[in-house]
Amino acid sequence: MTCRKFTITLALCLTAAAHPLAKPSGQVAVSPAKPNVLLIVSDDQGYRDLGCFGSGDVQTPHLDRLAAGGIRLTSFYVAWPACTPSRGALLTGRYPQRNGVYDMIRNEAPDYGYQYKPGEYEATFERIGGMDTREVLLPRVLKADGYVSGIFGKWDLGVHRRYLPLARGFDDFYGFVNTGIDYYTHERYGVPSMYRNNSPTTVDKGTYCTDLFEREAVRFLKANRRKPFFLYVPFNAPHGASNLDPAIRGGAQAPDRFKAMYPGLLAQVGTEQRTRYGKTFAVPNRAARRLEFVGSVTAMDAAIGRLLDLLDEYGIADNTIVLFFSDNGGGGSADNAPLRGRKGQMFEGGLRVPCIVRWPGKIPAGTASDEFLTSLEVVPTLCAATGAAPPEGVALDGFDMLPVLQGKTKSPRTEMFWQRKLDKGARVGQWKWVESSRGNGLFDLRHDLGERRDLSGKRPEILKRVQARFANWKKQMQAAQPRGPFRDF
Numbered sequence: 001m002t003c004r005k006f007t008i009t010l011a012l013c014l015t016a017a018a019h020p021l022a023k024p025s026g027q028v029a030v031s032p033a034k035p036n037v038l039l040i041v042s043d044d045q046g047y048r049d050l051g052c053f054g055s056g057d058v059q060t061p062h063l064d065r066l067a068a069g070g071i072r073l074t075s076f077y078v079a080w081p082a083c084t085p086s087r088g089a090l091l092t093g094r095y096p097q098r099n100g101v102y103d104m105i106r107n108e109a110p111d112y113g114y115q116y117k118p119g120e121y122e123a124t125f126e127r128i129g130g131m132d133t134r135e136v137l138l139p140r141v142l143k144a145d146g147y148v149s150g151i152f153g154k155w156d157l158g159v160h161r162r163y164l165p166l167a168r169g170f171d172d173f174y175g176f177v178n179t180g181i182d183y184y185t186h187e188r189y190g191v192p193s194m195y196r197n198n199s200p201t202t203v204d205k206g207t208y209c210t211d212l213f214e215r216e217a218v219r220f221l222k223a224n225r226r227k228p229f230f231l232y233v234p235f236n237a238p239h240g241a242s243n244l245d246p247a248i249r250g251g252a253q254a255p256d257r258f259k260a261m262y263p264g265l266l267a268q269v270g271t272e273q274r275t276r277y278g279k280t281f282a283v284p285n286r287a288a289r290r291l292e293f294v295g296s297v298t299a300m301d302a303a304i305g306r307l308l309d310l311l312d313e314y315g316i317a318d319n320t321i322v323l324f325f326s327d328n329g330g331g332g333s334a335d336n337a338p339l340r341g342r343k344g345q346m347f348e349g350g351l352r353v354p355c356i357v358r359w360p361g362k363i364p365a366g367t368a369s370d371e372f373l374t375s376l377e378v379v380p381t382l383c384a385a386t387g388a389a390p391p392e393g394v395a396l397d398g399f400d401m402l403p404v405l406q407g408k409t410k411s412p413r414t415e416m417f418w419q420r421k422l423d424k425g426a427r428v429g430q431w432k433w434v435e436s437s438r439g440n441g442l443f444d445l446r447h448d449l450g451e452r453r454d455l456s457g458k459r460p461e462i463l464k465r466v467q468a469r470f471a472n473w474k475k476q477m478q479a480a481q482p483r484g485p486f487r488d489f
Contacts, residue, residue: 034145036321042325043326048336052067063301065308072367078351092135094395115190130162133163141383166197174195238297251333262294293332324356341451348445371404372411415427442459
């Protein structure tokens with residue numbers, strides 16, 4: 001290189017250093033990379049079943065690490081107190097009463113010990129029901145913006161091909177299609193439920209399913225780490241196993257290596273007499289059921305840790321939005337303290353769930369917020385964060401919550417409504433109203449988070465106002481003409 005060329009080159013370098021945004025003539029400035037999205041959903045996890053949410057016994061070091069790098073949301077609600085409608089609302093950003101999936105797509109016969117005969121299951125509602133194909137799900141929205149999407153875990157929005165993930169915008173799917181499975185056989189009451197993309201598979205039968213979902217999520221990350229991606233990992237842990245065996249039915253399942261991490265519970269393991277299907281059986285006692293539950297949570301936490309480690313290893317953690325929450329309140333052996341109620345109920349324990357969000361550099365680390373937020377905010381938030389256009393002509397029921405997570409503003413949400421058959425619930429400001437088979441009342445959440453003191457007799461004017469807001473919401477949902485599988489117009 002001649003002295004003159006070197007001088008020109010040096011001058012150009014110094015100019016670039018002094019003006020880092022300056023670009024040589026004819027070149028287009030490179031836009032910042034679109035953020036990746038890792039959405040993790042646990043199944044029936046209790047409000048307090050994480051270390052970072054106050055548990056003194058459940059070991060969740062990786063979720064605690066996630067919380068330390070992001071924000072804990074302590075007043076975060078889902079749109080329904082059980083699995084299927086909650087997941088449908090999450091992926092559409094629409095109330096279950098608006099998207100049409102406002103009850104479970106499941107059969108109740110196994111609850112009474114019934115075993116399907118060969119071919120019989122094919123004609124059941126659990127097999128033929130699904131979310132209306134006119135509904136636009138989050139992965140389809142992101143696909144239009146250049147994202148590749150994968151789901152590994154629980155689907156629960158329909159079994160027929162037109163309902164499966166690949167028909168709803170996902171590019172890659174490995175998991176189970178129904179609302180619950182045995183963790184090892186991958187069967188729902190004796191019926192195989194695991195799929196790869198559009199085809200049933202039994203090749204991994206016998207392997208703990210949390211390990212399988214980790215394996216597939218890792219595979220997806222490795223293959224797509226240089227692309228903008230949406231990775232959805234809806235674990236089945238710590239949901240009860242769908243097995244007719246009285247010793248398994250209703251409880252979670254965990255590998256021995258994780259149960260060994262809880263010697264106090266191990267020492268208390270035994271059996272007790274319980275009625276199942278109208279008969280008395282020796283089944284695991286309370287300590288044994290809790291052991292399986294917490295073991296399954298810690299196993300899930302370990303899988304999450306592997307994904308977080310990969311984000312670090314590939315240098316993409318800072319450009320990845322990570323969200324974690326439970327699909328509904330804890331059931332079975334879960335710990336929902338200090339909340340009242342559990343899965344399936346309109347009390348806080350059925351609807352308020354632990355939630356963590358991390359986006360380094362965008363959301364302050366190690367923070368907590370008690371702002372009123374819900375899973376309906378997820379779709380509009382991710383659309384805003386990624387630049388994806390929300391679906392045209394579709395009414396969304398949430399908003400971009402990023403400014404709230406950043407501490408820039410208060411949550412604009414002032415109310416939320418729920419209905420499960422005849423059970424009703426509403427939160428309007430600090431007030432919570434419940435009318436259900438499990439109990440009724442008006443509660444001041446600001447002073448009575450545990451919903452112990454019914455104030456409906458003392459504050460009839462508040463009760464009337466909250467009920468009027470519920471009636472108005474119900475009218476709106478009816479006018480929206482909810483789609484199938486339960487109703488169509």
